[in-house]
Amino acid sequence: MKKFLCFIMSVGLILSLVGCGKSGKTNIKVPAKSIDGKDSSISLDIMATNKFLYNVIKDISGNRHNVQFMFKNDIDVKQFDYTSDSINNVSKYNIFMYLGADFEPWASDFIGKLDKNSIATVDMSRGTKILNLDDKVQYGNITVEKNSYYWTDLNNYKTMLVNIKNSLEEKDPKSRDLYEKNFAAYIKKVNDCEKEFKGINDKLKGYTFVTNSSNFDYFFNYAGLDSVKVSEDELSKPDTSKELNDKLKDKEKICYIYSDDGSVQSNNAVIQKYKMKTLKFVTYDENSDYICIIKDNIKSMKELIK
Numbered sequence: 289m290k291k292f293l294c295f296i297m298s299v300g301l302i303l304s305l306v307g308c309g310k311s312g313k314t315n316i317k318v319p320a321k322s323i324d325g326k327d328s329s330i331s332l333d334i335m336a337t338n339k340f341l342y343n344v345i346k347d348i349s350g351n352r353h354n355v356q357f358m359f360k361n362d363i364d365v366k367q368f369d370y371t372s373d374s375i376n377n378v379s380k381y382n383i384f385m386y387l388g389a390d391f392e393p394w395a396s397d398f399i400g401k402l403d404k405n406s407i408a409t410v411d412m413s414r415g416t417k418i419l420n421l422d423d424k425v426q427y428g429n430i431t432v433e434k435n436s437y438y439w440t441d442l443n444n445y446k447t448m449l450v451n452i453k454n455s456l457e458e459k460d461p462k463s464r465d466l467y468e469k470n471f472a473a474y475i476k477k478v479n480d481c482e483k484e485f486k487g488i489n490d491k492l493k494g495y496t497f498v499t500n501s502s503n504f505d506y507f508f509n510y511a512g513l514d515s516v517k518v519s520e521d522e523l524s525k526p527d528t529s530k531e532l533n534d535k536l537k538d539k540e541k542i543c544y545i546y547s548d549d550g551s552v553q554s555n556n557a558v559i560q561k562y563k564m565k566t567l568k569f570v571t572y573d574e575n576s577d578y579i580c581i582i583k584d585n586i587k588s589m590k591e592l593i594k
Contacts, residue, residue, distance in 0.1 A: 330460045335381040337392050338365050339574035341412065345385060347577075348452050348470045352463060356381075360574050365391065366427055370398050379403035383455060388413030391436035393427040410455040416444040419505050422517065437503045437571045439578070441510040442482050449474060474579075481582045485511075488586070491593040496539040498564065503571045504545055515545075526558035536562055543567050543592060567592050 332353040336342040342357035349355060359365045378384055379402045386395050388411035399409050419435040426432070439445040453471040457464045489511055497508065497515045500523055508515045516539070522532040536542060544564045546552060552559070552566055559566065568588050570581050 330462065332382045332456075332459055333380070334383045334385065335378055337386040337395070338362065340572060340578070341385060341387055343574075343577055344449065344474075345452055347474050348449065348467060349456055350466065350470055352460075352466065353456075362391070362572055362574070366393060368392070368394055369428075370394060374398075375401045376403075379407050381407055382459060383408050383410060385410045385412060385452070385455065387436065387439075389416070389418050389436045389438050390432040390434040393430040393432050408455065408459065410451060412448045412451050413438055413444075414451055415447045417441070419509070421502050435502050435505055438506055440504070440571050441506040442478060442485075442582075443510065444506065445578070446475065446478060449478070477579045478582075481579065481586065485582075485586055485589075488589055488593060492589060495541045495543045495565075495592070496536075497543050497545045497567070498536070498562075499545050501547070503547065504569060507569065507571075523555050523558050526561045532558070541565075545569050547571055565592055 332349075334345060334349070334353055334355045336345055336355065336357045338359050338361075339357045340362075342355060345355050359368065375398065384399070384402065384407055386392050386399075386409070388395065391413075392398075402409065416438045418438055420433055421435050424431050424433050439448055449471060453467050456467045460467075492511060492513055495514070497504070497513055498518060499515065500518050500520055502517075504515070507513075516535050518532055518535065522529045522535075526532060539562075542562050542564045543566065544552070544555065544559050545567045547568065547570055549568070558564070569585050570576075573581055
């Protein structure tokens, strides 16, 4: 019976997401719920805003609950234009988890319209140290001021994990031991990665990291690295940009840091002119476990300093 219910719920969500591509608005259809009287254990219905967050929730909750996500990529998250149906359907869930820190620009207004009698909302950025963007970003009529990529600071990421664990325990206290066990196992993986990173951190401090993105700001602060923020215009005119030359002229070891492979090719001229090394550092990948992302980033950093 449970497998059949999960199948029905999954099909309903998939059909609703497929329909999103045909219009500018997303209508999340939540299937009607029924109770299986044969099982007295609590089974929660949890909605996450994105697959990145969904993956972490599953690691801590295990297979105990029905966990769904709204969007696969961060672009769709930013461009979401909700409807009354979306509000009503999400209100049917027990918990709504979102990354916060303006990652979902619409979240504050959306949450304000949810039925608080039936759903708990959890901001994953609660308790983290949030940075502001250098320049505000506009999404429709919403102005974003916060830098969303707080989890690239591993201290913030640990806080995010605590928020997930605590929200599960609050709704399902009888399963506290399960959540504590899964949380401990996951935190150990994070701590192991952190220990490995600290072993190479001092060598990274010999570099100046050049970027035109704010996505790496948390990582730079966490690691204590020297960085130079440049504009797209400066990168595109390496031979004539006095501002770029002034920023880099006294730097000995320079590294261009990026997430998108295409940016290396498009900025090849400035990379060659200043004899920059390159470092691919992924901040967000909805198709990968974040532990794997951290390990891949560390591997790339080891290649840089060897």
